[in-house]
Amino acid sequence: MTSSDHQLNSQILGSLPVVNSFLDRLGVNRLLDDAVPADPRSHLPPALVLGVVLRSVIEERMPLYALREWVAERDPTLLGLPDPDAAALLNDDRVGRALERLFDADRAKLQTAIVVQAIRKFNIDCSEFHNDSTSLTFAGNYRAADGGMRRGQPTAKITFGHNKDHRSDLKQLLWILTVSADGAVPVHYSVDDGNTADTETHIDTWNLLQQLAGRPDFLYVADSKLCTHDNMAHINREHGRFLTILPRTRSEDATFREWIQTHTPEWQMIRQDVGRDGQPDAYFMVEAPWPSGEGFRVAWVLSSAKARHDADSRQSRIAQASGRLDALRERLLSPKARIRTREGADDVARAILRETDTADWFTVRLGENTEHRYRQTVRGRPGASTTYRRDDHTRILLTWEVREDRVANDAKADGMFPLITNCRDLALGELLERYKYQPFLEHRHQQFKSGLHVTPMWLKNVDRIEGFLFLDFIALLVRSLIEHEIRGRMNDHDITTLPIYPEHRDCPAPTAERILTIFAPIQRHHLLTNGRLVQTFEPEFNSNQRRLLRLLDLSPSVYRATA
Numbered sequence: 001m002t003s004s005d006h007q008l009n010s011q012i013l014g015s016l017p018v019v020n021s022f023l024d025r026l027g028v029n030r031l032l033d034d035a036v037p038a039d040p041r042s043h044l045p046p047a048l049v050l051g052v053v054l055r056s057v058i059e060e061r062m063p064l065y066a067l068r069e070w071v072a073e074r075d076p077t078l079l080g081l082p083d084p085d086a087a088a089l090l091n092d093d094r095v096g097r098a099l100e101r102l103f104d105a106d107r108a109k110l111q112t113a114i115v116v117q118a119i120r121k122f123n124i125d126c127s128e129f130h131n132d133s134t135s136l137t138f139a140g141n142y143r144a145a146d147g148g149m150r151r152g153q154p155t156a157k158i159t160f161g162h163n164k165d166h167r168s169d170l171k172q173l174l175w176i177l178t179v180s181a182d183g184a185v186p187v188h189y190s191v192d193d194g195n196t197a198d199t200e201t202h203i204d205t206w207n208l209l210q211q212l213a214g215r216p217d218f219l220y221v222a223d224s225k226l227c228t229h230d231n232m233a234h235i236n237r238e239h240g241r242f243l244t245i246l247p248r249t250r251s252e253d254a255t256f257r258e259w260i261q262t263h264t265p266e267w268q269m270i271r272q273d274v275g276r277d278g279q280p281d282a283y284f285m286v287e288a289p290w291p292s293g294e295g296f297r298v299a300w301v302l303s304s305a306k307a308r309h310d311a312d313s314r315q316s317r318i319a320q321a322s323g324r325l326d327a328l329r330e331r332l333l334s335p336k337a338r339i340r341t342r343e344g345a346d347d348v349a350r351a352i353l354r355e356t357d358t359a360d361w362f363t364v365r366l367g368e369n370t371e372h373r374y375r376q377t378v379r380g381r382p383g384a385s386t387t388y389r390r391d392d393h394t395r396i397l398l399t400w401e402v403r404e405d406r407v408a409n410d411a412k413a414d415g416m417f418p419l420i421t422n423c424r425d426l427a428l429g430e431l432l433e434r435y436k437y438q439p440f441l442e443h444r445h446q447q448f449k450s451g452l453h454v455t456p457m458w459l460k461n462v463d464r465i466e467g468f469l470f471l472d473f474i475a476l477l478v479r480s481l482i483e484h485e486i487r488g489r490m491n492d493h494d495i496t497t498l499p500i501y502p503e504h505r506d507c508p509a510p511t512a513e514r515i516l517t518i519f520a521p522i523q524r525h526h527l528l529t530n531g532r533l534v535q536t537f538e539p540e541f542n543s544n545q546r547r548l549l550r551l552l553d554l555s556p557s558v559y560r561a562t563a
Helices: 016-026 028-035 046-059 064-072 084-089 092-104 107-121 202-213 229-237 251-259 304-333 342-355 404-411 428-435 438-451 462-492 512-519 543-551
Strands: 006-012 128-138 171-180 186-192 219-221 241-245 268-274 280-287 297-303 362-376 388-402 416-421 498-501 505-507 523-529 532-537
Touching (some): 016 028, 016 462, 016 512, 028 046, 028 107, 046 064, 046 092, 064 084, 092 462, 107 462, 128 202, 171 202, 171 462, 186 202, 186 462, 251 297, 251 416, 280 304, 297 304, 297 428, 304 388, 304 404, 342 362, 416 428, 462 512, 498 512, 512 543
Parallel strands (some): 128 219
Antiparallel strands (some): 006 523, 128 171, 241 416, 268 280, 280 297, 362 388, 498 505, 523 532
16 A cells, blocks of 8 residues: 555644634524524525634634635534535625625624623623724725615715724724623624714613613713713713713813812822833822712822823923924025915914914914115116115014923823712722723724734625624624633632743733634644545644633533534
8 A cells, every 4th residue: 555545634623612612602603593594595504604704703814705715724513514515615705695694684683692691601790881982994985885774774884084093094984892891891882984973972882781781870981082961961860870081171171270270189099000111100089179060070080100291291292392493483584485474474383383282381472574685776887876776575583482380380280180970989999990991992992903803894895894893793702701711710710820922931811812823723634545534633732722721611522523
C-alpha cells in the first residue's frame, strides 16, 4: 500500500463548540427558526444561513464573499449544516436574502426574547443600566438609504450628522447601546438616522428597558445628552432613577463656578486612584448649594488628575493662540499683506480664538498706522518744477494681552464637573462610582467597531445592513457573556490573572477576543485509506485551553464528534 492511498483530512473546530454552548443557552437557533420560518423552495433555511453568518461574526468577521471558504474549513455539524457540500450553497446572494428575511421579521421581539434568556440563564443584574451612542460611518452615497419604508418596515437614514469618529466627510447611522452594570453585558440596541440628536433617543430607550426589567426603579446612567428637561422629567414621573452629567451649557454650571470665586466648598475625600499620568488622582465631592432648575440633586466632583489636565490644556491653548496671534501681527505688517481692513483682521483674530477655545482669556485690540509717501507725477530727474503726489499706505496694528484675572478665575474650577440625579438615597461616593462605569460601555463600542469589524460595511442595501447589525448585536452579546462568565468565575475562585498572553504573560481581565484566539488552533483530523475512514484523531488541549473550559463550566467533550 502506497502513501498515496492514505489521506489525512483536517477540520478546524476553533472556538465554535464554545460559541455554540452560549448560543444554545440563549436559544438563538430556536428563536431564529420561529422568527424566520423556512421557505419550502429554499435549499437552506434562512435561519440556518443566519446562524452560520452569526457564528462567523463571533469567531472571525470577514467579507460575506469569503464565507464559503471559512465554512469549508470547519466541521459542518458545528454550523448546523447537513453535509460538507452545503457550504457551496452559502453564496452572498443567499446570505443577502436571509438578511432581508431577518429585516422583515419582528426584530424587536426577537431581541427581547434573546436578552431575556441572557438575563435568566446568566443571572445578569438589571438594577443598573448604562446608555451611550456612537457613529457607524459609511463610505459611499447610499442614496437609497433615505429613511423610507421597505416592505412595510421603517428604515434608518444613512446621512451626515455629528460624527463621533471625527469623519464629517462620511455619512453615518447612530448606534445606541445599553449595557448592564454587571459585566457591561449588552441588553438593548437601536439604530437611528445618522442626523438624530442624542437627546431624542433616551425616552424610547428607557421605556423599552422598563419593559425588559419589569420595573421602573433601575438606575439609568448616560452622558450629558440625557440632561434635558423632557428626558429627566419623564423618567422621574414614571418613578425611574437617573444619573448623568450636567453640561456646561446649563446655567447651574456657570452659577456654581461663579460662586466658588468667593466661597470655599466643603469638599469630602471620596477615593484615591492613580491617574493616567502615573500621579495620584484624588476625588472629592460636595453637594451643590442649590438643586437644579427642575429641583433635582446636583453633586460636584473634583478630580486632582483632571485639575492637572485642565491646567495643562489651558496653558497649551493659550500658548497656541499667542503664537498664531503673533504670526497674524507679522502678516498684517508685511508689505504684501492681503488683509487691509480692520474688519478683516478682526475676523481672522476671532477665528483663532474660536478655534483654540481661548476667547475668554484674551483681549485683542486693532489699530491703524498710515504712512505718507510722495512720488513724482512724471518720470525723469526731479527739478524745481517737478510736482509730487501723496500715496497713503495703511497698516493694521494688532496687539493682544492675556486676561490674567479670567485665567485665575477659571483655574479655581479646574478638575470640577457636576452630576445630576433624582436619587436621594445614594451617597456621594456611590454616585461617582456608578457614573465612572461609563467607560466600560465605551469599551463595548470599541469592541463593536474593531473586534467585530462592523466598519467598513460592505453591504449597500439598508434592509440588509439593518439585518446584519442585528447579528452584530447578538455577536457582541455572546462575546460579552463569555467575558462575564470567565471573569465571574475567576473572582469566585480568587484567580487574579491568567497566563494567556503571548509568552505566558498574565492577563487580569481576559477579553473575548483573547479567549477565542486561544481556542482558534483546535482541529480534528480524519485518516482515510482508499476513501474509507480508518481513524479519527480528536483534539488535544493545552493547559490554557483546559483551564478556560473549566472556567466556562464546559467539558472537553463539547469538542468530540457527534454520531
